[in-house]
Amino acid sequence: MHVLLLKEPKDGESGPDPYIKELESYGHTATLIPVLSFKFVSLNALKDKIFQPEIHGGLIFTSPRAVEAVKTCLLPEETRQEWETSVKNQWNKKSIYVVGKATGALVVKHLGLKPLGEETGTAEVLSRVIIEREDTSIPPLFFPCGSIKREVLPTALRDKGVPLETLTVYQTAEHPDLEKNLKNYFNKLGIPASVAFFSPSGVKFCLDVIRRLSGERLPGIKFGAIGPTTRDAMVGEGLAVGCTAEKPTAEHLAAAVAKALEKPAADLAS
CATH class of the missing domain: 3.40.50.10090 (Rossmann fold)
Structure with a gap:
Protein backbone atom coordinates (compact mmCIF):
# COMPACT_ATOMS: atom_id res chain seq x y z
CA MET A 1 0.00 0.00 0.00
CA HIS A 2 1.06 3.62 -0.49
CA VAL A 3 2.07 5.62 2.60
CA LEU A 4 2.60 9.38 2.48
CA LEU A 5 5.19 10.69 4.95
CA LEU A 6 4.92 14.42 5.59
CA LYS A 7 8.52 15.04 6.64
CA GLU A 8 11.89 16.21 5.45
CA PRO A 9 14.46 13.64 4.26
CA LYS A 10 16.94 12.73 6.95
CA ASP A 11 19.98 15.01 6.74
CA GLY A 12 23.19 13.53 5.45
CA GLU A 13 21.80 10.08 4.83
CA SER A 14 23.05 7.92 1.99
CA GLY A 15 20.55 5.42 0.70
CA PRO A 16 16.84 5.37 1.53
CA ASP A 17 15.35 7.36 4.37
CA PRO A 18 14.95 5.05 7.40
CA TYR A 19 11.17 5.59 7.46
CA ILE A 20 10.89 4.48 3.85
CA LYS A 21 13.14 1.50 4.52
CA GLU A 22 11.17 0.38 7.58
CA LEU A 23 7.82 0.64 5.80
CA GLU A 24 9.23 -1.33 2.86
CA SER A 25 10.03 -4.15 5.30
CA TYR A 26 6.27 -4.42 5.89
CA GLY A 27 5.59 -4.45 2.14
CA HIS A 28 4.45 -0.82 1.87
CA THR A 29 5.67 1.87 -0.53
CA ALA A 30 6.39 5.21 1.15
CA THR A 31 6.93 8.68 -0.30
CA LEU A 32 8.37 11.71 1.49
CA ILE A 33 7.04 15.21 0.91
CA PRO A 34 8.90 17.99 2.75
CA VAL A 35 6.52 20.16 4.75
CA LEU A 36 8.76 22.82 6.25
CA SER A 37 11.48 25.20 5.19
CA GLU A 174 5.72 26.25 5.09
CA HIS A 175 7.76 24.65 2.31
CA PRO A 176 7.20 26.78 -0.82
CA ASP A 177 6.39 23.73 -3.00
CA LEU A 178 4.21 21.91 -0.49
CA GLU A 179 0.81 22.29 -2.14
CA LYS A 180 2.23 21.62 -5.61
CA ASN A 181 4.02 18.47 -4.37
CA LEU A 182 0.88 17.20 -2.66
CA LYS A 183 -1.21 17.73 -5.79
CA ASN A 184 1.40 15.93 -7.90
CA TYR A 185 1.41 12.99 -5.49
CA PHE A 186 -2.39 12.62 -5.49
CA ASN A 187 -2.57 13.02 -9.27
CA LYS A 188 0.09 10.38 -9.83
CA LEU A 189 -0.57 7.82 -7.08
CA GLY A 190 -4.12 8.57 -5.98
CA ILE A 191 -5.40 8.54 -2.41
CA PRO A 192 -2.74 7.10 -0.06
CA ALA A 193 -3.67 4.25 2.24
CA SER A 194 -1.97 6.07 5.11
CA VAL A 195 -0.68 9.57 5.83
CA ALA A 196 1.81 10.16 8.65
CA PHE A 197 2.31 13.55 10.29
CA PHE A 198 5.56 14.44 12.05
CA SER A 199 4.80 17.75 13.73
CA PRO A 200 1.95 20.07 14.68
CA SER A 201 3.27 22.42 11.97
CA GLY A 202 2.82 19.65 9.43
CA VAL A 203 -0.80 19.29 10.49
CA LYS A 204 -1.31 23.04 10.22
CA PHE A 205 0.23 23.36 6.76
CA CYS A 206 -1.01 20.14 5.12
CA LEU A 207 -4.38 19.10 6.44
CA ASP A 208 -6.62 21.47 4.49
CA VAL A 209 -4.91 20.53 1.21
CA ILE A 210 -5.19 16.81 1.96
CA ARG A 211 -8.88 17.21 2.81
CA ARG A 212 -9.53 18.95 -0.52
CA LEU A 213 -7.58 16.38 -2.52
CA SER A 214 -9.12 13.39 -0.75
CA GLY A 215 -12.72 14.59 -0.77
CA GLU A 216 -15.21 11.91 0.27
CA ARG A 217 -12.43 9.31 0.54
CA LEU A 218 -10.75 11.05 3.49
CA PRO A 219 -12.30 8.69 6.11
CA GLY A 220 -10.63 5.74 4.38
CA ILE A 221 -7.13 7.06 5.03
CA LYS A 222 -5.33 5.69 8.10
CA PHE A 223 -3.71 8.76 9.67
CA GLY A 224 -0.60 8.26 11.81
CA ALA A 225 1.28 10.50 14.25
CA ILE A 226 4.95 10.41 15.20
CA GLY A 227 4.10 11.16 18.82
CA PRO A 228 1.51 12.47 21.29
CA THR A 229 2.08 16.17 20.56
CA THR A 230 1.40 15.68 16.86
CA ARG A 231 -1.54 13.38 17.66
CA ASP A 232 -3.10 16.07 19.86
CA ALA A 233 -2.76 18.61 17.05
CA MET A 234 -4.51 16.19 14.68
CA VAL A 235 -7.33 15.53 17.13
CA GLY A 236 -7.66 19.28 17.66
CA GLU A 237 -8.35 19.61 13.93
CA GLY A 238 -11.07 16.99 14.11
CA LEU A 239 -9.01 14.26 12.44
CA ALA A 240 -9.46 10.60 13.37
CA VAL A 241 -6.00 9.31 14.36
CA GLY A 242 -5.44 5.70 13.39
CA CYS A 243 -2.14 5.18 15.16
CA THR A 244 0.60 6.89 17.16
CA ALA A 245 4.19 5.67 17.30
CA GLU A 246 5.16 4.44 20.77
CA LYS A 247 8.50 6.22 20.30
CA PRO A 248 9.51 8.80 17.66
CA THR A 249 11.57 6.39 15.57
CA ALA A 250 11.28 4.91 12.10
CA GLU A 251 10.86 1.43 13.55
CA HIS A 252 8.02 2.38 15.88
CA LEU A 253 6.14 4.50 13.34
CA ALA A 254 6.40 1.83 10.64
CA ALA A 255 5.11 -0.81 13.05
CA ALA A 256 2.18 1.39 14.09
CA VAL A 257 1.24 2.26 10.50
CA ALA A 258 1.54 -1.36 9.37
CA LYS A 259 -0.72 -2.49 12.21
CA ALA A 260 -3.27 0.24 11.42
CA LEU A 261 -3.33 -0.78 7.75
CA GLU A 262 -4.32 -4.30 8.76
CA LYS A 263 -7.54 -2.98 10.31
CA PRO A 264 -10.78 -1.86 8.63
CA ALA A 265 -11.26 1.92 8.89
CA ALA A 266 -14.22 1.50 11.25
CA ASP A 267 -12.03 -0.34 13.77
CA LEU A 268 -9.48 2.45 14.21
CA ALA A 269 -9.17 4.00 17.65
CA SER A 270 -8.05 7.54 18.12
Whole structure:
Protein backbone atom coordinates (compact mmCIF):
# COMPACT_ATOMS: atom_id res chain seq x y z
CA MET A 1 0.00 0.00 0.00
CA HIS A 2 1.06 3.62 -0.49
CA VAL A 3 2.07 5.62 2.60
CA LEU A 4 2.60 9.38 2.48
CA LEU A 5 5.19 10.69 4.95
CA LEU A 6 4.92 14.42 5.59
CA LYS A 7 8.52 15.04 6.64
CA GLU A 8 11.89 16.21 5.45
CA PRO A 9 14.46 13.64 4.26
CA LYS A 10 16.94 12.73 6.95
CA ASP A 11 19.98 15.01 6.74
CA GLY A 12 23.19 13.53 5.45
CA GLU A 13 21.80 10.08 4.83
CA SER A 14 23.05 7.92 1.99
CA GLY A 15 20.55 5.42 0.70
CA PRO A 16 16.84 5.37 1.53
CA ASP A 17 15.35 7.36 4.37
CA PRO A 18 14.95 5.05 7.40
CA TYR A 19 11.17 5.59 7.46
CA ILE A 20 10.89 4.48 3.85
CA LYS A 21 13.14 1.50 4.52
CA GLU A 22 11.17 0.38 7.58
CA LEU A 23 7.82 0.64 5.80
CA GLU A 24 9.23 -1.33 2.86
CA SER A 25 10.03 -4.15 5.30
CA TYR A 26 6.27 -4.42 5.89
CA GLY A 27 5.59 -4.45 2.14
CA HIS A 28 4.45 -0.82 1.87
CA THR A 29 5.67 1.87 -0.53
CA ALA A 30 6.39 5.21 1.15
CA THR A 31 6.93 8.68 -0.30
CA LEU A 32 8.37 11.71 1.49
CA ILE A 33 7.04 15.21 0.91
CA PRO A 34 8.90 17.99 2.75
CA VAL A 35 6.52 20.16 4.75
CA LEU A 36 8.76 22.82 6.25
CA SER A 37 11.48 25.20 5.19
CA PHE A 38 14.05 26.59 7.59
CA LYS A 39 16.17 29.72 7.78
CA PHE A 40 18.96 30.12 10.31
CA VAL A 41 18.97 33.37 12.28
CA SER A 42 21.05 34.97 15.07
CA LEU A 43 24.09 32.83 14.24
CA ASN A 44 26.54 35.45 15.55
CA ALA A 45 24.74 35.49 18.88
CA LEU A 46 24.63 31.68 18.86
CA LYS A 47 28.36 31.47 18.24
CA ASP A 48 29.03 33.80 21.16
CA LYS A 49 26.88 31.65 23.45
CA ILE A 50 28.37 28.28 22.52
CA PHE A 51 31.87 29.62 23.05
CA GLN A 52 31.01 30.65 26.60
CA PRO A 53 30.38 27.32 28.31
CA GLU A 54 31.62 28.78 31.59
CA ILE A 55 28.50 30.94 31.96
CA HIS A 56 26.00 28.15 31.28
CA GLY A 57 24.92 25.09 33.22
CA GLY A 58 24.45 22.91 30.15
CA LEU A 59 22.83 22.68 26.72
CA ILE A 60 19.37 21.63 25.53
CA PHE A 61 18.58 20.45 21.98
CA THR A 62 15.01 19.50 21.12
CA SER A 63 15.39 19.41 17.32
CA PRO A 64 17.94 18.35 14.72
CA ARG A 65 17.71 21.82 13.19
CA ALA A 66 19.11 23.45 16.33
CA VAL A 67 22.09 21.10 16.16
CA GLU A 68 22.57 22.07 12.51
CA ALA A 69 22.60 25.73 13.51
CA VAL A 70 25.46 25.11 15.95
CA LYS A 71 27.26 23.03 13.34
CA THR A 72 27.01 25.96 10.92
CA CYS A 73 28.68 28.23 13.48
CA LEU A 74 31.64 25.82 13.61
CA LEU A 75 32.32 25.71 9.86
CA PRO A 76 35.32 28.11 9.77
CA GLU A 77 38.48 26.05 10.28
CA GLU A 78 39.86 28.15 13.13
CA THR A 79 36.51 28.09 14.90
CA ARG A 80 36.27 24.32 14.57
CA GLN A 81 39.81 23.90 15.86
CA GLU A 82 39.06 25.96 18.96
CA TRP A 83 35.90 23.94 19.52
CA GLU A 84 37.73 20.61 19.21
CA THR A 85 40.73 21.55 21.37
CA SER A 86 39.00 23.20 24.32
CA VAL A 87 35.36 24.32 24.13
CA LYS A 88 33.86 20.91 23.39
CA ASN A 89 35.55 19.39 26.42
CA GLN A 90 34.23 22.16 28.66
CA TRP A 91 30.68 21.46 27.48
CA ASN A 92 31.13 17.72 27.99
CA LYS A 93 31.73 18.38 31.68
CA LYS A 94 28.17 19.69 31.79
CA SER A 95 24.80 18.14 30.93
CA ILE A 96 23.86 18.03 27.23
CA TYR A 97 20.13 17.28 27.04
CA VAL A 98 18.37 16.08 23.88
CA VAL A 99 14.92 14.88 22.82
CA GLY A 100 15.04 11.68 20.80
CA LYS A 101 17.67 9.46 19.26
CA ALA A 102 17.87 11.38 15.97
CA THR A 103 18.81 14.63 17.69
CA GLY A 104 21.18 12.78 20.02
CA ALA A 105 22.95 11.12 17.10
CA LEU A 106 23.53 14.50 15.42
CA VAL A 107 24.89 15.97 18.66
CA VAL A 108 27.45 13.17 18.76
CA LYS A 109 28.26 13.23 15.04
CA HIS A 110 28.50 16.95 14.39
CA LEU A 111 29.42 18.43 17.78
CA GLY A 112 31.25 15.62 19.56
CA LEU A 113 29.10 16.08 22.65
CA LYS A 114 27.73 13.40 24.97
CA PRO A 115 23.92 13.62 25.07
CA LEU A 116 21.47 12.72 27.83
CA GLY A 117 17.76 12.05 27.37
CA GLU A 118 17.70 10.32 23.98
CA GLU A 119 14.99 7.97 25.25
CA THR A 120 12.66 10.76 26.42
CA GLY A 121 10.93 11.28 23.09
CA THR A 122 9.09 14.48 24.05
CA ALA A 123 9.91 17.86 25.57
CA GLU A 124 7.48 17.13 28.39
CA VAL A 125 9.38 14.02 29.47
CA LEU A 126 12.77 15.69 29.00
CA SER A 127 11.72 18.59 31.21
CA ARG A 128 10.99 16.15 34.03
CA VAL A 129 14.43 14.56 33.61
CA ILE A 130 16.10 17.97 33.75
CA ILE A 131 14.14 19.02 36.83
CA GLU A 132 15.13 15.81 38.61
CA ARG A 133 18.82 16.27 37.78
CA GLU A 134 19.41 20.00 38.07
CA ASP A 135 19.66 22.40 40.97
CA THR A 136 18.05 25.83 40.95
CA SER A 137 21.42 27.39 41.79
CA ILE A 138 23.12 26.34 38.52
CA PRO A 139 24.02 28.84 35.80
CA PRO A 140 21.28 28.99 33.14
CA LEU A 141 20.91 26.09 30.75
CA PHE A 142 21.25 27.30 27.15
CA PHE A 143 18.44 26.31 24.78
CA PRO A 144 18.85 27.16 21.07
CA CYS A 145 15.44 26.68 19.50
CA GLY A 146 13.08 27.39 16.61
CA SER A 147 10.69 30.27 16.09
CA ILE A 148 7.58 28.16 16.70
CA LYS A 149 8.80 26.07 19.62
CA ARG A 150 6.22 24.95 22.14
CA GLU A 151 6.53 26.49 25.58
CA VAL A 152 6.14 23.24 27.51
CA LEU A 153 9.83 22.78 28.40
CA PRO A 154 10.66 26.45 29.19
CA THR A 155 7.51 26.79 31.29
CA ALA A 156 8.16 23.58 33.23
CA LEU A 157 11.76 24.54 34.03
CA ARG A 158 10.93 28.09 35.04
CA ASP A 159 8.05 26.91 37.23
CA LYS A 160 10.55 24.78 39.15
CA GLY A 161 13.16 27.54 39.29
CA VAL A 162 15.66 25.89 36.93
CA PRO A 163 17.47 28.78 35.16
CA LEU A 164 17.08 28.80 31.38
CA GLU A 165 18.26 31.03 28.55
CA THR A 166 16.67 30.61 25.11
CA LEU A 167 17.77 31.89 21.71
CA THR A 168 15.80 31.53 18.47
CA VAL A 169 18.31 30.19 15.93
CA TYR A 170 16.01 29.15 13.08
CA GLN A 171 12.70 30.25 11.66
CA THR A 172 10.17 27.73 10.40
CA ALA A 173 7.80 28.29 7.50
CA GLU A 174 5.72 26.25 5.09
CA HIS A 175 7.76 24.65 2.31
CA PRO A 176 7.20 26.78 -0.82
CA ASP A 177 6.39 23.73 -3.00
CA LEU A 178 4.21 21.91 -0.49
CA GLU A 179 0.81 22.29 -2.14
CA LYS A 180 2.23 21.62 -5.61
CA ASN A 181 4.02 18.47 -4.37
CA LEU A 182 0.88 17.20 -2.66
CA LYS A 183 -1.21 17.73 -5.79
CA ASN A 184 1.40 15.93 -7.90
CA TYR A 185 1.41 12.99 -5.49
CA PHE A 186 -2.39 12.62 -5.49
CA ASN A 187 -2.57 13.02 -9.27
CA LYS A 188 0.09 10.38 -9.83
CA LEU A 189 -0.57 7.82 -7.08
CA GLY A 190 -4.12 8.57 -5.98
CA ILE A 191 -5.40 8.54 -2.41
CA PRO A 192 -2.74 7.10 -0.06
CA ALA A 193 -3.67 4.25 2.24
CA SER A 194 -1.97 6.07 5.11
CA VAL A 195 -0.68 9.57 5.83
CA ALA A 196 1.81 10.16 8.65
CA PHE A 197 2.31 13.55 10.29
CA PHE A 198 5.56 14.44 12.05
CA SER A 199 4.80 17.75 13.73
CA PRO A 200 1.95 20.07 14.68
CA SER A 201 3.27 22.42 11.97
CA GLY A 202 2.82 19.65 9.43
CA VAL A 203 -0.80 19.29 10.49
CA LYS A 204 -1.31 23.04 10.22
CA PHE A 205 0.23 23.36 6.76
CA CYS A 206 -1.01 20.14 5.12
CA LEU A 207 -4.38 19.10 6.44
CA ASP A 208 -6.62 21.47 4.49
CA VAL A 209 -4.91 20.53 1.21
CA ILE A 210 -5.19 16.81 1.96
CA ARG A 211 -8.88 17.21 2.81
CA ARG A 212 -9.53 18.95 -0.52
CA LEU A 213 -7.58 16.38 -2.52
CA SER A 214 -9.12 13.39 -0.75
CA GLY A 215 -12.72 14.59 -0.77
CA GLU A 216 -15.21 11.91 0.27
CA ARG A 217 -12.43 9.31 0.54
CA LEU A 218 -10.75 11.05 3.49
CA PRO A 219 -12.30 8.69 6.11
CA GLY A 220 -10.63 5.74 4.38
CA ILE A 221 -7.13 7.06 5.03
CA LYS A 222 -5.33 5.69 8.10
CA PHE A 223 -3.71 8.76 9.67
CA GLY A 224 -0.60 8.26 11.81
CA ALA A 225 1.28 10.50 14.25
CA ILE A 226 4.95 10.41 15.20
CA GLY A 227 4.10 11.16 18.82
CA PRO A 228 1.51 12.47 21.29
CA THR A 229 2.08 16.17 20.56
CA THR A 230 1.40 15.68 16.86
CA ARG A 231 -1.54 13.38 17.66
CA ASP A 232 -3.10 16.07 19.86
CA ALA A 233 -2.76 18.61 17.05
CA MET A 234 -4.51 16.19 14.68
CA VAL A 235 -7.33 15.53 17.13
CA GLY A 236 -7.66 19.28 17.66
CA GLU A 237 -8.35 19.61 13.93
CA GLY A 238 -11.07 16.99 14.11
CA LEU A 239 -9.01 14.26 12.44
CA ALA A 240 -9.46 10.60 13.37
CA VAL A 241 -6.00 9.31 14.36
CA GLY A 242 -5.44 5.70 13.39
CA CYS A 243 -2.14 5.18 15.16
CA THR A 244 0.60 6.89 17.16
CA ALA A 245 4.19 5.67 17.30
CA GLU A 246 5.16 4.44 20.77
CA LYS A 247 8.50 6.22 20.30
CA PRO A 248 9.51 8.80 17.66
CA THR A 249 11.57 6.39 15.57
CA ALA A 250 11.28 4.91 12.10
CA GLU A 251 10.86 1.43 13.55
CA HIS A 252 8.02 2.38 15.88
CA LEU A 253 6.14 4.50 13.34
CA ALA A 254 6.40 1.83 10.64
CA ALA A 255 5.11 -0.81 13.05
CA ALA A 256 2.18 1.39 14.09
CA VAL A 257 1.24 2.26 10.50
CA ALA A 258 1.54 -1.36 9.37
CA LYS A 259 -0.72 -2.49 12.21
CA ALA A 260 -3.27 0.24 11.42
CA LEU A 261 -3.33 -0.78 7.75
CA GLU A 262 -4.32 -4.30 8.76
CA LYS A 263 -7.54 -2.98 10.31
CA PRO A 264 -10.78 -1.86 8.63
CA ALA A 265 -11.26 1.92 8.89
CA ALA A 266 -14.22 1.50 11.25
CA ASP A 267 -12.03 -0.34 13.77
CA LEU A 268 -9.48 2.45 14.21
CA ALA A 269 -9.17 4.00 17.65
CA SER A 270 -8.05 7.54 18.12
